[in-house]
Structures are given as C-alpha cells and as structure tokens.
Amino acid sequence: MQREIKHTFYFNQTPQQVWDYLTKPELMEQWLMPSDFKPEVGHHFRFTNPNNTFVVCEVLEVKPFTNLSYVWKNDWAVTKTPYTSNVSWTLTPVEHGTELLLVHSGFELFKNLTDHNNGWMFLCNKLGELLKAANK
Amino acid sequence: MSTQTLDVFQVIADPSRRQMMQLLSKESMTINALAENFDMSRPAVSKHIKIMHNAGFISIKTIGRERYCTLKQDGFNELQQFINYFDKFWQSKLKKLQMILDNKSKLN
Numbered sequence: 251m252q253r254e255i256k257h258t259f260y261f262n263q264t265p266q267q268v269w270d271y272l273t274k275p276e277l278m279e280q281w282l283m284p285s286d287f288k289p290e291v292g293h294h295f296r297f298t299n300p301n302n303t304f305v306v307c308e309v310l311e312v313k314p315f316t317n318l319s320y321v322w323k324n325d326w327a328v329t330k331t332p333y334t335s336n337v338s339w340t341l342t343p344v345e346h347g348t349e350l351l352l353v354h355s356g357f358e359l360f361k362n363l364t365d366h367n368n369g370w371m372f373l374c375n376k377l378g379e380l381l382k383a384a385n386k
Numbered sequence: 387m388s389t390q391t392l393d394v395f396q397v398i399a400d401p402s403r404r405q406m407m408q409l410l411s412k413e414s415m416t417i418n419a420l421a422e423n424f425d426m427s428r429p430a431v432s433k434h435i436k437i438m439h440n441a442g443f444i445s446i447k448t449i450g451r452e453r454y455c456t457l458k459q460d461g462f463n464e465l466q467q468f469i470n471y472f473d474k475f476w477q478s479k480l481k482k483l484q485m486i487l488d489n490k491s492k493l494n
Contacts, residue, residue, distance in 0.1 A: 255469065255472050255473045255476060257476055257477060257480060259480045259483075259484060261483075261484060261487055262487070262488060262491060263487050263491065267487065268487070271483055271486070271487065280486055281479055281480075281482040281483040281486055282479050282483075333395075350480070352476055352480065354472055354476060357469070
C-alpha cells in the first residue's frame with residue numbers, strides 16, 4: 251500500500267518562474283487554492299477549499315528557488331478523516347526548464363501504524379496476498 | 387454495551403486494534419486466542435473486534451464452538467482511497483500549473 255504521494259513534473263520555465271507560482275498567493279490561487287501564504291518559516295496560513303473548509307498549514311522550510319515545505323492538515327472540525335501531513339516541493343534546474351518534485355507524505359494516520367514493528371508492512375503484505383487470492 | 391460504529395480512521399487510531407490487526411495479519415485467530423495477547427477483559431476484546439468488523443477490517447467465521455477472525459480487505463481499501471484522492475488532486479493541479487505557465491510563455 252502506498253503511504254506517500256510523489257509527482258515529478260517538468261516545466262519549460264526557469265525555477266524562478268515556477269517558484270513564483272508556488273509562493274505568491276495571487277499566482278497560487280490560479281492553479282491551487284486561495285491562501286494567505288507567506289514564504290517565511292513558521293508562518294501559519296490556510297488554503298480555502300472550494301467548499302469553504304480550510305487546510306491548516308505552517309511553513310517548515312523556504313530555500314528560494316530550491317525548496318519549500320509546509321505542514322498540511324485537517325482536523326475533526328472539518329472532516330471525518332483528520333490527518334497531519336507534509337507537502338514538500340523541490341525545484342531543480344534542468345536543460346530548458348525546471349524539474350519539480352512534489353512529495354506529500356507523513357500522513358499521521360499511516361505513521362501510527364508503522365510505529366508498531368512495521369505493522370503496516372505486515373498488513374500490506376497480507377493485503378497483497380488477499381488481492382492475489384481474490385483474482386485467482 | 388452498544389456497538390459503536392466508527393469510520394476506518396477512528397478504527398485504526400486505537401493502538402490495541404492496530405496490534406490485533408498485526409496479529410491477524412499473520413494468521414486467522416479465535417477471539418480467545420487473540421484475547422490472550424492483551425491485558426484486557428474478554429468483553430473488551432470482543433468490543434474491539436466488533437468495531438473492526440463493522441468497519442470492514444475483519445470477518446468472523448463460526449466453526450464449531452469457536453469464532454475465527456480473519457483480516458478483510460474493505461477497511462484497507464478505504465484507507466487507500468484516501469491516498470488516491472490526494473494523488474489525483476496533485477496531478478490535476480500540477481497539470482493546470484503547467485498549462486498556465488505555458489500559456490503565459492506563449493503570450494510573452
């Protein structure tokens with residue numbers, strides 16, 4: 251079972267151009283969601299979901315044009331699936347553009363499972379067996 | 387004692403239930419055999435089992451006088467769907483970002 255989300259995207263633009271879209275609220279809103287983001291470590295901010303609920307965030311790391319990460323969480327007040335997680339962006343200059351790596355990880359509810367002797371691994375293996383058996 | 391109905395996230399939030407799932411990931415077990423691993427009353431173990439059963443994490447089969455618990459896929463599928471949701475969410479957002487940047491480059 252998958253426990254983190256990874257996407258690598260290539261852009262024809264420079265890291266500086268891509269960075270602006272990751273860090274300027276008026277540009278972030280065009281492709282992601284409205285927010286009161288500021289590129290300052292420790293800054294608390296919120297993304298507004300289309301249904302007017304919030305993703306509650308805190309900036310963890312800012313290395314201009316290279317690294318950006320923040321806490322991304324929902325709580326019981328908003329959803330029946332509360333979780334804490336991390337969103338991290340890594341920009342790497344490549345020929346003719348930028349490689350952007352997104353890692354959305356550290357989902358607390360999965361971490362809890364792995365804390366106990368890698369219990370999640372057992373469960374995933376077991377699940378794999380069940381799926382195989384079901385397909386026979 | 388009424389049986390609580392909890393969603394999958396509430397079900398796995400409890401350490402005892404996670405431990406029970408771990409034990410069941412190795413083999414099917416009777417409720418009595420499971421209970422031996424825990425420092426809690428047999429009714430308390432039964433309650434946890436009911437909760438996991440209601441949320442689709444285990445199935446219970448009665449063989450003779452014993453009730454056997456086996457892990458079941460449904461509960462885990464729901465957890466996987468949660469991750470899949472974000473996977474698709476980011477993929478579509480990043481595609482949108484690509485389009486916005488490319489359109490802007492063309493205009494300049």
